[in-house]
Amino acid sequence: NPQLHLLLSNMEEVVISLNQHAVIEPKVMGFTGYPVPKGGVDCITRSFFRKTKSIINSQYTNSRQVSERVQLEQGSYVLLPTTFEPGEEAAFTLRVYSAKPIKLKLVDTTPSLVKPAVTQSRSALESKSIQQYQAVFMQVADEHRTVNAFQLHELLEACLPNDYIKSCASLDICRQVILTMDTSGTGRLSFSNFKELLVSLKAWQAVFRSHTKERSGILKAERLRDALVDAGFALSTSVVSILVLRYMRKDGTLRFGDFVSAVLHLSVAFNLFDKRDPLDNGTVKLSLNDWLHSALTC
Template sequence: MLFTEFQRIFTRIEVVHLDSETCRAEPFLADKLKWQMKMHQAGWKRGVSAGGCRNYVHFFHTNPQIQIVLTEPDTVIISLNQHCIMEPKVIGFSIYKIPTPLTETAKALFFRRVKSTINSQYTNSRQVTHRSRLEGSVYIVMPTTFEPRDEANFTLRIFSSKPIKMKLLDNPPKMTKTALVKAPPVVEVNTFKQYEAVFLQLADEHKTIDPFELQELLDACLPNDYIKSCASIDTCRQIVLSLDKKGTGRIALSDFKDLMCSLKHWQLVFRTHAREKMGVLRAERFRDALRDVGFIVPEKVMNLLVLRYMRKDGMLRFGDFVSAVMHLHRAFEIFHKSNSLRTEGVQMNLTEWLKNAFMC
């Protein structure tokens, strides 16, 4: 058949790549060059790792980041399969070249400044495949759905003729600074004078208050419903457990001053990231807001935080944010107190574990 005739008859060609299993099963392929495969299975989770495509610059960095290292130039085949068959999502991926391997995820600023090396097509088919010649270097592969918040499980396979290294980038848990802001030694008289009067009215003879009195105090002192959302009894119990150093279940005026300074700081962080609507934080911005407060958490922990605090509309209120900050503050504090040797883990008996679990 002449090539011109072939062009006239066929309008589309699909090239099928045989995997390593098929190559081993076929005797006539025994002497052919065999593909080496690396595979990663994960999923896009709403509010955690479903950041959408590059059009959504504020959320794109939250997608799974898979780092691959090529020691020399090679032709690679990147294949992204989604496991959702009944209602397939529109999926695709982007690849970014980086100078050196990373140990943590790349920040949002990186993806805004650096142009992608490869962008696949986006389609709602079960599989998206791209074949390309890559230089020997380090790359970040970003499998994504087209729209943020689309949930699905996926498998990413990378085929190469030469050895290739692959790993999922994630952030180790870290507290970069203390989340609680200490009140300055000399505070403005007008700032705390009104709070102090109400505090002393509710306090006992030792000038301390319990969670119920704290709830009443916050309800009286906080200016609006947006901030008063942190005055739930559960959050007040968390606050008292975190600030109470004597185990009495009560806090003093100095602790309350620290709390008010902290709430002011957390409100500023919350407002900075609550860009879509006043008073609510989109779950996709939750991770960055926690980072600004002082907490870096891995994806598994972030997934639990989102499951616990995200509302049905995919948003968090200020009270949810405060509760999450107090949980993390207490968890890090307990770990560091129990880890006097500064190792990666701590040992405790069941009684200590139960006590610490209820203290968070």
């Protein structure tokens, strides 16, 4: 849901008005408001709402407009317009009326890499369990002991333990893996890369399952953002929306293979940007050729 930051320089009585644009079959809508600690203007996570009590609570109705008049102390607040039913979408306009100047802005996350998504083995036991696949790897590898996307596809089909995890063993995902993990530019992976992939898949599976309902193996689209944060990516609403459009299925959910594909795309995108932004300025300048190369690599 969108989050709007309201800043009051003085105690003020305000009128908050939420208008939905739909005339036919309007949604049941309303809004809530929460006090925000000083300096807390970044996108607020689910844990904040679990711990913080709302101080603004409108009624929820399917009328065109929902309004609430409230007296607020000086400080910062976050306003959260929502539909009553989860998973619904609706166009809206939120206005705040006051006798004195106030500040209202949309709160969003600045994209950042929280931690590397591709991980290495963290224990001798884990490394030993993966070592058993070396013989299978060498059977399909070339004389340089490397594999391409097609051979990687065969390997994952043979090595992944069940159909649930094998959903990420498609040829398209194998091509993404090559683009993500191949540092030599040959389009091939070594056994060391393959071990990193298996360890990473295990970590991504744990993240995915922790955000699925009753660990069912099906991730609701609205939980994708939190899952990606745990995988290592803090993303803006617009970026998450693109990922949802790209990977969400007809029933509004994602499978594990979809999640892995999103993680791989993001890994490549962040790596490409970091290489072109050595001073960490947050901006890069690209020629058309560089842009096409980067876009097609992602």
